[in-house]
Amino acid sequence: MRHVIRTAAAGLAAALTAVLVPVAQAGAEEPPAPRVDLRVLVVDDGGPAVDAIGSALDDAGTPYTTVDLTDAGRPTVDADFLGDTVDGRPRARYQGVVLPGENPFGADSPETAALAAYEREFGVRQVDAYTYANPAVGLNWARDPGYAGPLDGRTARVTAAGKAGPFGYLEGGVPFEDNDPRIDESYGYLAVPLADPPEGAVFTPYVEMTVPGTEAKGSLVGEYVHDGRSELVVTFAYNRYQTQYRLLARGIVAWLTGGVHLGVDRNHFAVHVDDVLAADDRWNTELNCTPGDVDCGEAGEGVESDPIRMTAADAEYAARWSADRGLTLDLAFNGGGSVAHRAENGGADPLADRLLADRDDHRWINHTYDHPFLGCVQDTTVVPWRCATDEDGNTVWTSREFIAAQIEDNLVWATAHHLEVDPSELVTGEHSGLVTLPQQPVDNPDLAPALADNGVAWLASDSSRESRQRAVGPALTVPRHPMNIFYNAGRTVEQVDEYNWIYTRASDGGSGICETAPNTTCLDAPLDVPAGYESHIVPLEARIALRHVLSNDPRPHFVHQSNLAEDRIAYPALNRILDDYDDLFADNAPLVNLPMRDIGEEMARRTAWRGALDGGNVTAHRTGDTVTVVAPAGVDVPVTVPEGTTRRVDGTGRSVGEAYAGLRTGWVDADAGEQRVTFDLGGAPTPPPNPEGPKEPEGPEGPVDRCLPELPRFPELVDLLDLLEELCGRLTAEAERFTTPDGKPRTPVGVLEPVPYGPGDTTVRTGG
Numbered sequence: 001m002r003h004v005i006r007t008a009a010a011g012l013a014a015a016l017t018a019v020l021v022p023v024a025q026a027g028a029e030e031p032p033a034p035r036v037d038l039r040v041l042v043v044d045d046g047g048p049a050v051d052a053i054g055s056a057l058d059d060a061g062t063p064y065t066t067v068d069l070t071d072a073g074r075p076t077v078d079a080d081f082l083g084d085t086v087d088g089r090p091r092a093r094y095q096g097v098v099l100p101g102e103n104p105f106g107a108d109s110p111e112t113a114a115l116a117a118y119e120r121e122f123g124v125r126q127v128d129a130y131t132y133a134n135p136a137v138g139l140n141w142a143r144d145p146g147y148a149g150p151l152d153g154r155t156a157r158v159t160a161a162g163k164a165g166p167f168g169y170l171e172g173g174v175p176f177e178d179n180d181p182r183i184d185e186s187y188g189y190l191a192v193p194l195a196d197p198p199e200g201a202v203f204t205p206y207v208e209m210t211v212p213g214t215e216a217k218g219s220l221v222g223e224y225v226h227d228g229r230s231e232l233v234v235t236f237a238y239n240r241y242q243t244q245y246r247l248l249a250r251g252i253v254a255w256l257t258g259g260v261h262l263g264v265d266r267n268h269f270a271v272h273v274d275d276v277l278a279a280d281d282r283w284n285t286e287l288n289c290t291p292g293d294v295d296c297g298e299a300g301e302g303v304e305s306d307p308i309r310m311t312a313a314d315a316e317y318a319a320r321w322s323a324d325r326g327l328t329l330d331l332a333f334n335g336g337g338s339v340a341h342r343a344e345n346g347g348a349d350p351l352a353d354r355l356l357a358d359r360d361d362h363r364w365i366n367h368t369y370d371h372p373f374l375g376c377v378q379d380t381t382v383v384p385w386r387c388a389t390d391e392d393g394n395t396v397w398t399s400r401e402f403i404a405a406q407i408e409d410n411l412v413w414a415t416a417h418h419l420e421v422d423p424s425e426l427v428t429g430e431h432s433g434l435v436t437l438p439q440q441p442v443d444n445p446d447l448a449p450a451l452a453d454n455g456v457a458w459l460a461s462d463s464s465r466e467s468r469q470r471a472v473g474p475a476l477t478v479p480r481h482p483m484n485i486f487y488n489a490g491r492t493v494e495q496v497d498e499y500n501w502i503y504t505r506a507s508d509g510g511s512g513i514c515e516t517a518p519n520t521t522c523l524d525a526p527l528d529v530p531a532g533y534e535s536h537i538v539p540l541e542a543r544i545a546l547r548h549v550l551s552n553d554p555r556p557h558f559v560h561q562s563n564l565a566e567d568r569i570a571y572p573a574l575n576r577i578l579d580d581y582d583d584l585f586a587d588n589a590p591l592v593n594l595p596m597r598d599i600g601e602e603m604a605r606r607t608a609w610r611g612a613l614d615g616g617n618v619t620a621h622r623t624g625d626t627v628t629v630v631a632p633a634g635v636d637v638p639v640t641v642p643e644g645t646t647r648r649v650d651g652t653g654r655s656v657g658e659a660y661a662g663l664r665t666g667w668v669d670a671d672a673g674e675q676r677v678t679f680d681l682g683g684a685p686t687p688p689p690n691p692e693g694p695k696e697p698e699g700p701e702g703p704v705d706r707c708l709p710e711l712p713r714f715p716e717l718v719d720l721l722d723l724l725e726e727l728c729g730r731l732t733a734e735a736e737r738f739t740t741p742d743g744k745p746r747t748p749v750g751v752l753e754p755v756p757y758g759p760g761d762t763t764v765r766t767g768g
Contacts, residue, residue: 031090032088034092038261040057042065043100052238052249061638063620064098081093095260096124096127101128101129116227126232135194137224156173156174156209159206174244187237202226204223204225250265257640260627264639266660269581271559272331276332278561282306312354332365332558333365333414334371335369368407368429373432376444407426424458428460436465458475460558486499487563492533495537538572545557549577589660609638626679629679638666639666640665
């Protein structure tokens with residue numbers, strides 16, 4: 001068979017040479033550079049791996065088109081779907097392709113062939129979101145050496161090639177979660193690259209893990225260059241929430257797009273400390289409620305108050321900790337708390353004195369003067385409280401004048417004490433004034449006018465109640481993540497006791513709330529007091545917060561001043577978050593610590609950008625080294641591009657964004673009348689899948705026998721000869737080794753068939 005093909009190829013080459021030489025002599029012009037639209041094609045099988053990559057694109061604001069394989073009416077993926085011609089220039093509609101596996105359309109599918117031809121023509125890359133190790137993706141079967149099974153609790157490593165390539169923002173280790181030892185949470189295949197790959201094919205591991213029982217390294221993420229195309233091969237199952245995926249998501253998208261795409265992805269972390277200068281009521285471990293709180297009711301009557309308030313030593317520690325950890329805390333303060341303390345202590349307030357002396361070590365946010373409830377007037381004669389009503393049954397609201405005075409008086413106090421505060425930022429006590437279910441299903445109608453009276457543009461809200469930003473009169477909300485470190489706990493024993501009360505079944509001495517409240521998980525058994533704080537609460541809170549950080553979520557977290565007092569219980573959790581982050585990320589991907597205003601603006605920009613995308617009002621494409629984006633006037637554009645990229649403005653080049661994770665990333669401010677933004681990539685490398693062309697694999701005696709004879713490599717014949725070489729190579733004994741007589745992949749004896757997404761539970765599991 002090989003001899004026949006050689007002879008035919010030689011004859012065909014000679015004939016075509018005679019035909020094509022006159023064309024070459026005619027001096028034909030170079031074809032125009034293709035246009036590649038900045039949009040990703042996602043072929044979705046409904047599984048969690050494709051969903052996870054889609055979530056990363058969503059979070060960043062990267063546009064994509066989904067083809068749902070489960071939809072009988074879906075479009076056919078063919079040449080017309082993938083590309084066309086615009087102004088005489090070939091156009092690729094998608095800059096990258098995400099598939100559930102290497103071939104979701106089936107063997108010999110015309111759609112598979114169309115995708116392969118498209119990727120070769122335009123240099124478009126393909127991500128195989130989750131597949132099993134097999135020769136079709138450049139890997140041996142997962143055996144001798146190899147492994148197929150759960151990966152929980154193991155740690156993968158980024159290879160030197162991975163660090164030099166798409167995963168250079170990682171320190172090296174990629175730990176796989178093991179949140180519940182009773183459940184297999186992640187399944188995967190570890191295999192080594194083919195020792196004798198097809199001619200010109202190369203597999204480069206980017207993320208590896210040691211094969212159990214051996215010293216061999218098996219690939220979990222790697223690049224397979226073959227057939228004029230490039231695939232990123234992922235051989236472990238994951239969902240959008242798991243740490244191992246979130247660590248790699250940025251690199252997967254960067255590899256897929258060649259580092260040029262719309263969207264911004266950074267790791268954000270900000271910590272707000274509420275009630276600073278005020279005091280917080282204390283949890284009573286005997287009564288299982290908080291005397292002084294309206295919901296303690298009769299149980300707290302007659303119990304002596306024991307409020308928690310920071311000391312000067314606590315304030316000094318906070319400033320020192322912030323400097324040591326490189327994280328600026330945002331202190332939401334109540335000036336009236338200091339005034340009341342001085343009145344009760346002969347004019348002395350060492351805490352305020354210390355905080356004011358260290359004023360420049362923190363950021364400051366107006367938290368109202370006295371921290372009153374600013375929603376409906378509360379009727380506390382019943383537990384739980386309800387909104388008071390007038391004689392006509394109408395809700396009685398806290399007035400506009402009272403709310404405005406609370407905002408203004410705190411700013412006056414700050415000015416008198418030379419405290420720099422942004423008057424556009426506000427945190428109301430308990431986020432009051434906003435919807436408070438179930439008692440208050442609407443905002444206080446007097447809240448928005450009071451915000452307008454004081455120029456408030458950014459209003460804190462509780463993301464566990466309202467996760468999305470919304471308008472409240474002239475202001476936009478800034479949702480904040482509450483940490484499960486309670487406002488009424490200054491000591492570890494109080495924190496653990498209350499935690500047990502909330503998250504323990506009634507039969508175990510708890511409240512049983514966890515058995516009836518949605519989205520709440522009961523503890524298997526009460527936590528040990530006080531050891532349970534360090535062993536359970538701290539790692540859980542750190543894991544939840546780190547999940548937010550790794551999800552490109554700019555929303556801040558918040559604790560209370562009581563958590564910086566006494567046992568200073570906030571710091572172990574904050575330290576764990578920062579330590580874990582430092583262990584995972586390289587210096588080129590620092591935590592982004594934004595003030596409240598900037599967080600609000602980031603969220604508002606994302607909302608406007610998402611609206612423009614959803615409305616079909618954004619187009620973007622790359623032609624050579626030029627990127628052009630057309631967006632609605634006034635909508636800022638998020639971009640990620642290589643170093644050296646500039647934006648064209650009035651004939652000059654301006655730098656783009658900031659350096660982050662090895663690329664330039666940021667928002668490009670759109671002027672009021674501007675609709676078109678142009679970038680010069682500055683010759684940023686965009687290598688084809690195999691920039692050096694097919695290589696002759698060498699053995700002991702030199703180059704291996706070629707399938708086709710050596711022929712003159714006229715430019716007109718290069719593509720044809722390469723195609724014939726590829727066709728011929730598919731008929732070799734090496735290829736036959738991995739296929740059955742009917743052309744299907746051959747699974748060696750003892751090798752597991754692919755597990756679609758691994759056994760066990762891949763859903764998110766939270767406790768507390």
